[in-house]
Amino acid sequence: MNGYTDLSLFQEKLGYQFKDDTYLNIALTHSSFANEGKKGDICNERQEFLGDAVLELAISRYLYFELPEVDEGKLTRIRAALVREETLCRAAKRIGLGGAIRLSVGEERSGGRNKASILADVMEAVFAAVYLDGGFECAVKVVRDVLGEELNPKT
Numbered sequence: 001m002n003g004y005t006d007l008s009l010f011q012e013k014l015g016y017q018f019k020d021d022t023y024l025n026i027a028l029t030h031s032s033f034a035n036e037g038k039k040g041d042i043c044n045e046r047q048e049f050l051g052d053a054v055l056e057l058a059i060s061r062y063l064y065f066e067l068p069e070v071d072e073g074k075l076t077r078i079r080a081a082l083v084r085e086e087t088l089c090r091a092a093k094r095i096g097l098g099g100a101i102r103l104s105v106g107e108e109r110s111g112g113r114n115k116a117s118i119l120a121d122v123m124e125a126v127f128a129a130v131y132l133d134g135g136f137e138c139a140v141k142v143v144r145d146v147l148g149e150e151l152n153p154k155t
Contacts, residue, residue, distance in 0.1 A: 013095040015145045016130050016138060023047070023129035025102075030118060032104035041102075044125035051128030054136070055083055058127075058143040062151065082150055088120035091146045097122060 007024060011017050018024045027044050034043035059082050063075050070078075081087065092098065098113035101122055112118050123146070131139035144151065 027125035027129035047125040047128040051124030092119035
């Protein structure tokens with residue numbers, strides 16, 4: 001069951017208000033819920049795929065402009081640290097993403113709301129949802145806001 005009865009609080013924490021919440025609902029639907037739920041529930045796996053690319057491009061662009069003196073090899077290492085599971089999991093926890101995920105009863109019982117892999121995957125799906133709803137510039141802003149504490153390019 002969804003931890004939020006109303007997704008407006010989550011959207012506030014995310015820093016983005018969806019025009020079409022269909023994208024958000026898909027992003028928040030774990031495959032376990034879609035498989036056990038009523039017919040027609042769509043899981044977030046395809047959006048996760050897209051969100052991974054949105055995230056990587058948003059971070060690449062950010063680093064390219066913020067660190068003009070840094071060579072390609074170091075930029076690649078910095079980006080890899082920013083897009084990894086642990087970083088996305090910390091960001092997801094800061095915005096309370098776990099409480100918004102739609103999980104199966106079994107996944108809920110096994111602590112799915114706090115699993116790093118689930119949080120990171122859903123975070124990517126949310127980035128795709130923002131991209132699909134508002135375009136790339138909106139997605140870039142959300143990525144920067146959500147990863148704000150992680151974006152310290154001088155390290």
